[in-house]
Amino acid sequence: MPQSNQILSSEDLLSNTALRISIWILSIIALTGNIFVMKFRSFWRTTNKVNSFLINNLAGAVLLMGIYLLFIAIVDICYRGTYFIYDSQWRKSGWCQLLGFLATLSAAIKRWTLRQARLIMLFGWLFCTTLAAIPLSGIDYFENFYGRSAKMMMNIITDFVCWMPIIALGILSLNSVYIPSE
Secondary structure: OOOHHHHOOOOOOOOOHHHHHHHHHHHHHHHHHHHHHHHHHHHOOOOOHHHHHHHHHHHHHHHHHHHHHHHHHHHHHHOOOOHHHHHHHHHHOHHHHHHHHHHHHHHHHHOOOHHHHHHHHHHHHHHHHHHHHHHHHOOHHHOOHHHHHHHHHHHHHHHHHHHHHHHHHHHHHHOOOOOOOO
16 A cells, blocks of 8 residues: 555645656546447447447446546646645545545446356345245235236246346356357
């Protein structure tokens, strides 16, 4: 962890010119590059939609970090030479809180590993299984719940038939199984 005076100075939000230039360059590259990726992916219909979905999520997360860096660079310009006067006010402001939220969200989303993606899917399955099993609990409200729901059977069957192949392909893709484009 850097000491507080390595990034912040007593006068400026960003302590040196190299740091300022780096943040401007990184923010512009992150913004333009990830907007390009997201637009390119939306126009180019890929056969592997799972990978495309994950790449778009990663691009969105890095785009958020680019927004964060851009605003930090702008705030540095606004407070240059006088930051020490506004330090406490800035740190308590809604803008600072919002930027901290963006940085945290970006870091949390883009750091998913295959193991974490599998855990998220597992929790999704467990949550849905729990919800589907509630009527089996014996609570009076749910008495004959599935019987009353019989009229929805065609919707359920149709949903199952449509979504099961997609779910199966997603699971195969997460397990690094090659899925041909045909």
